[in-house]
Amino acid sequence: xxxxxxxxxxxxxxxxxxxxxxxxxxxxxxxxxxxxxxxxxxxxxxxxxxxxxxxxxxxxxxxxxxxxxxxxxxxxxxxxxxxxxxxxxxxxxxxxxxxxxxxxxxxxxxxxxxxxx
Amino acid sequence: xxxxxxxxxxxxxxxxxxxxxxxxxxxxxxxxxxxxxxxxxxxxxxxxxxxxxxxxxxxxxxxxxxxxxxxxxxxxxxxxxxxxxxxxxxxxxxxxxxxxxxxxxxxxxxxx
Numbered sequence: 001x002x003x004x005x006x007x008x009x010x011x012x013x014x015x016x017x018x019x020x021x022x023x024x025x026x027x028x029x030x031x032x033x034x035x036x037x038x039x040x041x042x043x044x045x046x047x048x049x050x051x052x053x054x055x056x057x058x059x060x061x062x063x064x065x066x067x068x069x070x071x072x073x074x075x076x077x078x079x080x081x082x083x084x085x086x087x088x089x090x091x092x093x094x095x096x097x098x099x100x101x102x103x104x105x106x107x108x109x110x111x112x113x114x115x116x117x
Numbered sequence: 118x119x120x121x122x123x124x125x126x127x128x129x130x131x132x133x134x135x136x137x138x139x140x141x142x143x144x145x146x147x148x149x150x151x152x153x154x155x156x157x158x159x160x161x162x163x164x165x166x167x168x169x170x171x172x173x174x175x176x177x178x179x180x181x182x183x184x185x186x187x188x189x190x191x192x193x194x195x196x197x198x199x200x201x202x203x204x205x206x207x208x209x210x211x212x213x214x215x216x217x218x219x220x221x222x223x224x225x226x227x228x229x
Contacts, residue, residue, distance in 0.1 A: 032215060043221055044161070044205075049214055057214065093160045097215060103166060104149060104209075106217060111160040 002028050002098045006109035013084055013116055021079045021112045023094030029074035030096035034106065035067075038091045050077045084116040118143050121208050123220035131228050136193040138204050138223050143187070146211030150182055152191045153205040155222070161205055165191065196227040 003026040013019050023033055035047045048058045048069050056069035068080040077096075081088055093111040097104070123140045130136045138152075149168055153161035167173045167180040167189065179192040189208075193200055206220040 034216065044219055046216055049216060091160075095217075104215070105151070105163060105166050106215075107163055108153075108160040 002096070002105070002107040004094065004096045004107045004109040006094060006112050008112060009110060010113045011115070013114070015085055015116055016083055018080055018082045019084055019114060021081075021092055021094075021114075023077045023079070023096065023109050025075045025096040025098070025107075028096070028098045028100065030077075030098060031074060032097040033071060033077040034095045034097075035069060035077075035079050036093045036095070038093060038111075044093065047079075081114065084114070086116045089114055089116045119220075120144060120210060120218050121206055121220040123204075123206050123223050125221055125223060127224040127226060129226045129228055130196050132196060132198060134196050134227075136196045136200065136225055136227070138191040138193075138206075138225070140189045140191075140206030140208075140220055141187055142189070142206075142208045144208070144210045145184075145187060147208050148211070149209040150180075150189045151207040151217065152178075152180060152189075153207060154200075155203045155205055157202075164204075193225075196225075198227045198229050201226045 005024045007022045031052050033050045036044045047062045048056045050056045050069050050071040052071045058064045071077040095106045095108045151166050152164045155161045165180040167182045173180045177194045181190045203222040203224045205222045207217040
């Protein structure tokens with residue numbers, strides 16, 4: 001199966017600081033990666049679509065200047081939460097799109113739990 | 118009408134039984150359908166993808182797709198307590214940039 005990693009798995013930061021989360025596809029190339037946020041007992045919420053070498057496409061209501069996304073290579077996308085506030089505390093999950101063997105599937109990373117104090 | 122709808126459950130089945138999870142979608146042009154499993158506090162894990170009408174089997178899991186009825190289901194045979202999780206139906210809607218549209222999920226509990 002396809003493997004997607006995220007780093008860090010858990011981070012605690014102070015209000016006003018920035019946090020960078022990395023998402024890597026370990027055994028396949030991903031031209032497209034997606035970033036989600038999930039609050040407790042709620043559904044996944046898509047934040048943005050990240051295409052390698054181009055600007056990310058953000059969903060309505062997601063501040064692009066606050067959530068900076070960079071997809072510099074076919075195996076790495078990063079999400080930077082700038083000037084984090086307690087309301088940004090959430091579970092951030094990436095997924096990577098894999099095209100192989102006639103299949104077009106998306107695999108999720110293990111997630112990053114962000115706590116802003 | 119929601120784009121992807123699932124029975125919210127919760128659904129409880131005894132160990133060894135068949136668990137049946139259902140999903141309907143509104144976009145008749147959709148071509149790609151997925152089932153994910155999400156344990157509490159974890160990220161979703163892909164169980165099955167299905168693109169053509171009919172059944173697709175993988176181990177104890179069988180996905181069924183009926184595009185005419187806009188219906189996709191997941192059967193879990195010989196259910197185990199470790200199958201207890203939330204099951205998410207996901208669809209790639211036509212005209213989308215390959216984003217997954219999720220149902221609200223069905224919480225399954227397999228009772229030992």
